[in-house]
Amino acid sequence: MSKNVIEEKSNILFVDDEPMILSSLNMLFKNKYKVYLAENGFDALEIIKSVPIKVVVSDQRMPGMLGHELLRQVKEISPNSVRMLLTGYSDLDAIIGSVNAGEVFRFINKPWQGEFMLYVVKLGVEIYDKVTKLQETEMQKQDDAVTEEHPVSGHRVHIEVEEASPTVLFVDYSEEETGRLVDKYGSAFNAVAVNSIDAAFQEMAKKPVSVIVxxxxxxxxxxxxxxxxxxxxxxxxxxxxxxxxxDAQLAIRSINELNVFRYLVKPMPEDQISHTLEKAIERSKAFKATPHKNVLKMAEEISPERMVRNEESTLRLRLRAAQALLAKNKK
Structure with missing residues (x-):
């Protein structure tokens, strides 16, 4: 009986070059999970290649291979594994690099708290399970569609029309800056610029926006x-x-609260902005076609108890006001 219980435990992996920290994490999680430990990134990759790991939690500062470098490779080997990085605010370049490489679901600040660690790992396991199940369902639907004479031809036409001219909304307090961005990228995308948050809310109430910069x-x-x-x-x-x-704190918040696609620091080469916009539009299309790829939305469905801060509530009211004004004007 105990053997069956062990086999049903979810596999999680902790990576840290300090054995005492690994020992503490093992003690914290071993009753509920099958815990794997590695003292460096190379050993961690060997585990990832041989075992279906649901959650990987890695320290950032390790000899031989930094944490964000490890998680980049984990993403390639096991894309469904939920990746988390233990870091301090001093690791600014690594934090922003991790954001822009899309390697991290959550930054965990050091020193970590046991209760929060238990919560976030549990959430990661549930996300892994849900994504995997949805992928299996999607694959089954695709297999079933192949057997039909005209599976989804009409749907494909609809998507092509809907996405023919994706809207990119630029928001900046500088009119000169937003004007320059629209002039530069308006020929490639349906680019719109505003210079205030309320104007952004009004613009988004008018029509779907694929990317907001x-x-x-x-x-x-x-x-x-x-x-x-x-x-x-x-x-x-x-x-x-x-x-x-x-700013490291803002970059960490942008992942933990927002799951931002990219954190770009001015001045930024124009070709990199263009490349980012193309990739962001692809991500938006993926969210529409396969909602399970929106990991943060899924996390909130699994764990909806997160309280909305007062400032967010106020902003939500301003957004609702913009929507109501548009609806009134249409009457």
Missing amino acids: SNINFGDVDGVSFLDTVRREYPNTVSVILTEVK
Whole structure:
């Protein structure tokens, strides 16, 4: 009987070059999970290749291979594994690099708290299970569709028309900056620019926006909370931060609260912005076609008890006001 219980445990992996930390994590999790431990990234990769790991939690600062470098390879080998990085605010470049490589579901600040660690690992396991199940269901649907004479031809036409001209919304307090961005990228995308949060809400109420590219330095309003409000109301809209503010705490929040697609620091090469927009539009299309790829939305469905901060509530009211005004004008 005990053998069956062990086999049913979810596999999780902790990576840290300090044996005492690994021992503490093992003690914390061993009753509920099958815990794997590695003292370096190379050993961790061998485990990933041989065992279906649901959650990987890695320290950032390790000799031989840094944590974000390990998680980048984990993503390639086992894309469904939920990846988390233990880090401090001093690892600024690594944090922003991890955000932009899409390697991390959650940053965990050191020193970590046991209760939070238990919660976030449990959430990661549930996300893995749900994504895997949805993928299996999707594959079955595709197999069934192959047997039909005209499986989804009409649906394909609809998607091609809907996505022919995706809208990119630029939000920045500088009219000069947004004007330059529209001039540069307006020929490739349906580019729209606004210079305030309320104007952004009004624009998004008018039509679907595939990508929002926003500064986070608005003075009176927290930029991450603004984008989080947008994400909650429009989950298929992909967020890109383009700002002069290079800040570790903001970058960590942008992942943990927003699951931002990219954190770009000005000045940014124009070809990199263009490449980011193309990839962000692809991500938005993927969210529409396969909602389980929107991991943060799925996490909130699994664990909806997160309280909305007062500032987010105020922003939500401003967004609702923009929607109501548009509806009134249409009458």
